[in-house]
Amino acid sequence: MGTFKIEGGHRLSGEIQPQGAKNEALQILCAVLCTDEKVQINNIPDILDVNKLITLLRNLGVKVEKLGKNSYSFQSDDLNMDYLESEQFKVDGGGLRGSIMIVGPLLGRFGKGFIPRPGGDKIGRRRLDTHFEGFMKLGADFRYNKEDRFYGVEAPNGLKGSYMLLEEASVTGTANIVMAAVFAEGTTTIYNAACEPYLQQLCKMLNSMGAKISGVGSNLLSIEGVEKLGGCEHTILPDMIEIGSWIGLAAMTKSEITIKNVNWEMLGLIPVTFEKLGITIKRKGDDIFIPAHNNGYEVQSFIDGSIMNISDAPWPGFTPDLLSIMLVIATQAKGSVLIHQKMFESRLFFVDKLIDMGAKIILCDPHRATVIGHNFESQLKATTMTSPDIRAGISLLIAALSAKGTSTIHNIEQIDRGYENIEGRLKAIGAKIERIE
Incomplete structure (x- = not known):
């Protein structure tokens, strides 16, 4: 200590x-899982939580290259999905609250996502209901293993666009749902969405990758699903x-x-x-x-x-x-x-x-x-x-x-x-x- x-x-x-903004970086780093093409991110803060997430992405099979001070490239073209059910993932994911946001892009792109109960600050209850209720609105099946405290969502037949009114304007919850919904068939409407600058930045990045998100900056987002996203370059606020x-x-x-x-x-x-x-x-x-x-x-x-x-x-x-x-x-x-x-x-x-x-x-x-x-x-x-x-x-x-x-x-x-x-x-x-x- x-x-x-x-x-x-x-x-x-x-x-x-x-x-660079910590809270934005955690969302943006998870978004690299949305594509198999190369993504360059600049102004990444060199801090413990962000470095833990980069390590988790590496262990998942993401190719990570440091381009310079605070700049990295990421390519998620050969992921090891078995890692998600390993003991090492329980350690990596359980030690970082931001790890919850890998579930959305994995669910959207591969039809399944898992996460151990994430860690983070001890500042009171921080519910995950918004995340998983949103995934279920998109047609995913939810399961929770109480013994291992492990969350999972699966959508073997793909996701379907839906209207949803979020119970709380959760920043990470909105981000997670958006990263899944960009791959859903049809149109997804999210009301009472978070509209923090971090979320705006995520939506702008996803749009630059080929997503179709409108209403950015407001609490009403409309997302027209696409089949595939491409690479991009993004700079964190x-x-x-x-x-x-x-x-x-x-x-x-x-x-x-x-x-x-x-x-x-x-x-x-x-x-x-x-x-x-x-x-x-x-x-x-x-x-x-x-x-x-x-x-x-x-x-x-x-x-x-x-x-x-x-x-x-x-x-x-x-x-x-x-x-x-x-x-x-x-x-x-x-x-x-x-x-x-x-x-x-x-x-x-x-x-x-x-x-x-x-x-x-x-x-x-x-x-x-x-x-x-x-x-x-x-x-x-x-x-x-x-x-x-x-x-x-x-x-x-x-x-x-x-x-x-x-x-x-x-x-x-x-x-x-x-x-x-x-x-x-x-x-x-x-x-x-x-x-x-």
Whole structure:
């Protein structure tokens, strides 16, 4: 288990380039299974979860070639389908939640797909019902082995287009169903589909491969099935969650930081929501400039004067992956804010570590926390912590970089799952951080 040793209280400065989007990469990598032709993907983040998925694809028989830094080619023309029922696949697939998205393309192209119960962050219940209910709407038969915790779908006679209204706008569920539906006979209509930028990127990639998907960017997708898809080249967007993390880091450490090439058009409500906490965000071309907040930042209130409430919602609402960051930033704001995590009931349980550091936080229930900001009148204190998941991990790291003294964060593999070369990039802008294996 790795550990970070962080000397906090230092101001940072300089430029930082966001990595490729983790959540998009996991979908796009699974989509290479939709064709036997070569697919080139650029801007792939070099992070633990993505590298695990690439290893799984290799073990499945995908030919993987590294073309350069963050660029790979993939060709799925000679897959080993027996791997899907092997003990090794149980290990590979069970250790990564994103592995669930190989089922859709395999079902569409080969008529069957299997997956062990996938792993991932321990942030609450994360149902898979949307995925498999969608496959069944397309005519697939579902089976679940309780003893091995193994899911399977089969459609020996092919898939048939269908209308479906998703119970929840699941991003991975929508992606999985779309990758199966592109091969279904006839037209598939998906209502209440997720419309996050990651899903938009997947649909654009599939269309460039010969799919016929309309309604991209809305919650109503129409998919006209095709028999075969071809190769393509695709570039992954910058990671908007990482961009939000760097905004939070700049504010908490009173640092002047420029975040390069952020693709503003795909950031949605992220800049506006940070501004609700009083953080100044300046657009310079396609960059974000965060000036040093020497006088702190003040939480806004609603028009009627009531306490600010920041909550998550499906896109184009505010992403749940940044609520942990917002909570940490609020600990040093002037004013109070209610953080409402609607989607996952265990995601706020890391606040006890912030309370140990001196933060004023009331955990109202598993979904809501009220934060009373210090306005930098009382600095957070260094402590020893353990990272419970990716987003809580980066939030604790930001808190440690702003705190007085030297903090220790254990289980940093959680952070490595979502952030590429995190200590190297932080050191480049002046952070005092050391990795200890």
